[in-house]
Amino acid sequence: QGTRVGFYAATCPRAESIVRSTVQAHFKSDPTVAPGLLRMHFHDCFVQGCDASVLIDGANAEKTATPNLSLRGFEVIDDAKAQLEATCPGVVSCADILALAARDSVVLANGPTWQVPTGRKDGRVSLASDAGNLPSFTDSIDEQKQKFAAKGLNAQDLVTLLGGHTIGTSQCQFFSYRLYNFTTSGNADPAINSAFLPQLQALCPQNGDGTKRVGLDTGSSNRFDTSFFTNLRGGRGVLESDQKLWTDASTQTFVQRFLGLRGLLGLSFSVEFGRSMVKMSNIDVKTGTNGEIRKLCSAIN
Numbered sequence: 001q002g003t004r005v006g007f008y009a010a011t012c013p014r015a016e017s018i019v020r021s022t023v024q025a026h027f028k029s030d031p032t033v034a035p036g037l038l039r040m041h042f043h044d045c046f047v048q049g050c051d052a053s054v055l056i057d058g059a060n061a062e063k064t065a066t067p068n069l070s071l072r073g074f075e076v077i078d079d080a081k082a083q084l085e086a087t088c089p090g091v092v093s094c095a096d097i098l099a100l101a102a103r104d105s106v107v108l109a110n111g112p113t114w115q116v117p118t119g120r121k122d123g124r125v126s127l128a129s130d131a132g133n134l135p136s137f138t139d140s141i142d143e144q145k146q147k148f149a150a151k152g153l154n155a156q157d158l159v160t161l162l163g164g165h166t167i168g169t170s171q172c173q174f175f176s177y178r179l180y181n182f183t184t185s186g187n188a189d190p191a192i193n194s195a196f197l198p199q200l201q202a203l204c205p206q207n208g209d210g211t212k213r214v215g216l217d218t219g220s221s222n223r224f225d226t227s228f229f230t231n232l233r234g235g236r237g238v239l240e241s242d243q244k245l246w247t248d249a250s251t252q253t254f255v256q257r258f259l260g261l262r263g264l265l266g267l268s269f270s271v272e273f274g275r276s277m278v279k280m281s282n283i284d285v286k287t288g289t290n291g292e293i294r295k296l297c298s299a300i301n
């Protein structure tokens, strides 16, 4: 069995609207939950499939793995779950709440909408040691492609989904090594635009606060648009892995297509993002008896 759109239509008709209004309410007081939830869904799907394993609390749980330490928005999922348990107890999975919340977050950032197939079950395993297959910001394009291919996602999905970096921020610690002593001759990463370099250096001074956050899409980090790809073309990518999408010919083609630089081969980022998200949110989905509906998203039943 797979997922399907409207899985809760009969069993919890208000499920999707409850998630939406909860995300909206949190977004109003803290807009950073939108990028936070989108990234959280990605980190969930890449480890044990989209099964809410990333939400489990525990000493050796996924949450404690390095790439997950800066995830944000757990309180939004807990809040939605509490309301859903009050309305339709034991029906809506945490994995579905997270998939829906990621979509709603994109919409709140003025991005496209799409229908999210639901019916995921929640997993019972969450181990920090499983988080090793998450992509790293130093990965080459070949490594990024391999990690996505292992989840059934192709090069176009890779470029499209990395377009998720059109919203949100990164801590300085994940890219400041590019600004100082990147090359053996002690220079910055030559892929960085020379006018952009001093801007980034001012935001992240050498030996400064590594946890300070800087927009991943300079000038447009709150808006879900194609500006991220324009920035890559201009050498204004913040993460090394993002900038490589332009440096590498095989992925540059897709960036160009999103920017309408290839005439009839143009691609709509809005349309493709929804499509690739549906693919990503179906990775290794647990359905039927292969999982549970958690009562609390932070703990297995």
Ligand code: HEM
Pocket: 032, 034, 035, 036, 038, 039, 042, 070, 071, 072, 135, 136, 137, 138, 139, 144, 161, 162, 164, 165, 167, 168, 169, 170, 171, 174, 239, 241
């Ligand atoms: C090669 C793949 C990827 C790498 C190496 C990567 C790496 C990163 C890093 C290092 C950050 C900064 C985290 C922080 O400072 O808290 C980040 C943030 C983010 N990532 Fe990715 N990412 C990848 C793919 C994706 C995908 C596929 C999505 C979603 C579809 C995504 C969505 C986000 C969002 C929205 C943020 C901002 C989070 C926030 O503001 O809290 N990323 N990513």
Ligand SMILES: [Ca+2]
Pocket: 043, 044, 045, 046, 047, 048, 049, 050, 051, 052, 053, 054
């Ligand atoms: Ca998972």
Ligand SMILES: [Ca+2]
Pocket: 165, 166, 167, 217, 220, 221, 222, 223, 224, 225, 226, 227, 228
């Ligand atoms: Ca943007």
